[in-house]
Amino acid sequence: MKKVIIVLSFSVLVVSLFSLVKLRSTHAEYADLTLNRYAEQAGMPPVVFPHWFHRIRFKCKVCHEDIFIMRQGSNDINMGKIIQGEYCGKCHNGRIAWAPLYCDRCHSGASTIVIPQARGFLK
């Protein structure tokens, strides 16, 4: 009887811990991009690029295609280039937008993050 109680309470504890972990998981929007060419290899969480967040401020043509090619995987972005003012660093330089000093603002994803995709059409 007591064993059962102990096992039950322990399992409840485990479940509550799991729910805590689940709450920490990040959330992505439609049209967000995950950038993970180097991030996880280097021990950083992947970058989740919020398209919507940038679209509020800038038209598509500001970044495409002078800075970024409009095809996922065709831009070889790394932190060195960003710090030297290429790619994200064209704006994220402390003058137009904040400098690349706040790692977790961009490296906010998990390897399990799911980007909402358009569904219901032949692919």
Added chain:
Amino acid sequence: MSGKNKFRFLLSTIFMVISVLIIVACAQREVKQETPAVETLPAAAESTPPPASEPAPAAEAKAAPSALAPEAAPAPQAEPAPAAGAAGIPDQYKDIDPSLLIYLSSRGVLAGTGDPSGVAGDAEKIGQLSHPAAMELAKLPKDKYGLVDWAVAIKSGMLKPLDSLEPGAAPAPPFNLDIVVHTKSNFMPDVVFPHYTHTLWLTCTNCHVQIFQMKAGGNPDMTMPKIAAGEYCGRCHNRVAFPLTDCTRCHVKPKEAAASPAQQK
């Protein structure tokens, strides 16, 4: 023996009570985290029918030039606060102007805060380039899938995205030309491609000549399977722009040949 048993029973019950308390605490945290999403979505739904009435003044105030920035910053404070929901903002950000909070998603996941002075970038501080303030995804107009209707957002003046990184660059006027793209089936309405809506966001070289030949009928290979595979319109639509399942948003012009026999009958 019985005393030992009693002690064990007491211990296990204490353990139970503690675990229950933990669960309750978790549930309360979950509710706290969930409420912003629940609260902001109806707020968005309410604000979408009159897009010009409520959110527009806030957007205008935010997009106002840098000269107004110190005064404009407190002005939108009153409006986003009720929509964002006071419960959704963590304690450490409660004293900060809500328009400065940087959101990572529509669920109110906060990335951090902007500059407390109310001016986003150093360029704006020295009067070079204005940087529109943060704005929640939840406040933007939505389509039938709940995705942001960017065309409505920019046409209604809610958004004033910058044309260039160059300070003082003259905005390029949109190009007003509708192109009818005839569909290959005899029942699907023809597509009317509005250059106007697309040039509100893009410039000619984004599409021409890499993606589309600049000639009516110059892209005979354009089919829905290819678009769904990421060519032609599918370079943006279904990925960043609205999805292909929204058929009638592009297929707007009924076929005359198909329509006439039906009318005769």
